[in-house]
């Protein structure tokens with residue numbers, strides 16, 4: 274389980290639960306995210322403003338803010 | 342370790358859920374838990390009841406007292422739960438088919454009674470679970486496996502139907518407008534009587550594919566572009582509202598709740 278987690282200061286991604294739908298990628302206002310091999314990936318974490326829109330609309334609870 | 346709200350309110354050993362990639366049902370299910378968390382309700386005083394359908398599978402993932410019942414019958418089961426436990430908050434999760442086709446009569450009478458149940462309809466305009474048959478909310482001329490040349494029935498407006506039948510709290514939002522959805526669910530749960538929240542969902546696998554609506558992202562963009570908040574709509578021209586649909590709080594007019602009225606009769610005889 275843990276081996277598939279990406280933990281940053283701002284966001285946590287659980288790749289096991291990600292189904293690659295692209296919703297978080299599309300609606301992130303700062304273009305922090307992308308898809309790679311049908312899984313979400315962080316492109317530039319510095320741009321993340323922790324608005325939480327990715328967490329709000331991820332149907333699979335695979336991406337969420339850290340420490341909130 | 343999942344997020345705090347998912348860890349608290351989901352049976353995380355059952356995740357990831359079985360819904361298709363990008364299905365709106367997952368977004369709405371989480372929104373329900375966020376509303377419960379914001380209200381600070383005691384989770385042991387909440388019972389979640391569902392019927393049958395992709396939407397109704399949500400009870401399997403939610404860590405409350407839950408009942409996954411039979412097709413169209415979530416409201417009758419929920420009515421029993423509420424009558425036996427009037428102090429419980431009862432939430433019904435149902436699909437547009439479950440709620441307004443096979444279960445349509447139960448819906449209008451639960452509304453009429455104003456029984457203390459908050460019903461959240463995951464409206465994806467199709468029967469998802471059984472492979473894309475048209476439902477009572479499939480828009481006119483849209484396609485389903487049972488309407489290959491286009492559906493000629495007029496669609497139900499579930500929110501209007503519920504408000505007319507007597508529901509005392511009614512609102513509509515979409516999977517895309519998640520924060521509005523959360524606040525409508527919160528308000529619905531605060532109402533003692535019957536509340537109906539119509540949550541416009543998306544079924545990219547059947548409704549989307551049959552009707553060339555694109556992928557999961559395109560379907561949420563459609564919701565974003567076509568929903569108009571009722572507060573803004575009053576200032577818009579009929580032309581600019583063409584092809585749009587309304588979201589927001591449609592009705593909030595509390596009336597005496599059914600189980601408390603029922604208790605009054607019991608109390609009357611206990612006194613004699």
Ligand SMILES: Cc1ncc(C[n+]2csc(CCOP(=O)(O)OP(=O)(O)O)c2C)c(N)n1
Nearest residue numbers: 394395396412436437438439467468469470
């Ligand atoms: C008595 C009965 N009739 C028919 C069915 C088959 N059936 C299962 S789910 C379903 C419709 C589901 O559609 P909806 O409620 O809109 O939920 P969705 O799957 O789209 O979320 C039907 C007709 C059944 N399970 N039981």
Ligand code: SF4
Nearest residue numbers: 301321323324325327
């Ligand atoms: S929190 Fe906001 S800015 Fe950060 S990745 Fe999510 S959507 Fe993008």
Ligand code: SF4
Nearest residue numbers: 291292294295297331
């Ligand atoms: S919204 Fe969730 S499931 Fe979809 S790509 Fe993003 S992290 Fe993955």
Ligand code: SF4
Nearest residue numbers: 360361364395469544
């Ligand atoms: S068939 Fe449709 S409603 Fe059912 S899980 Fe798939 S996308 Fe969702």
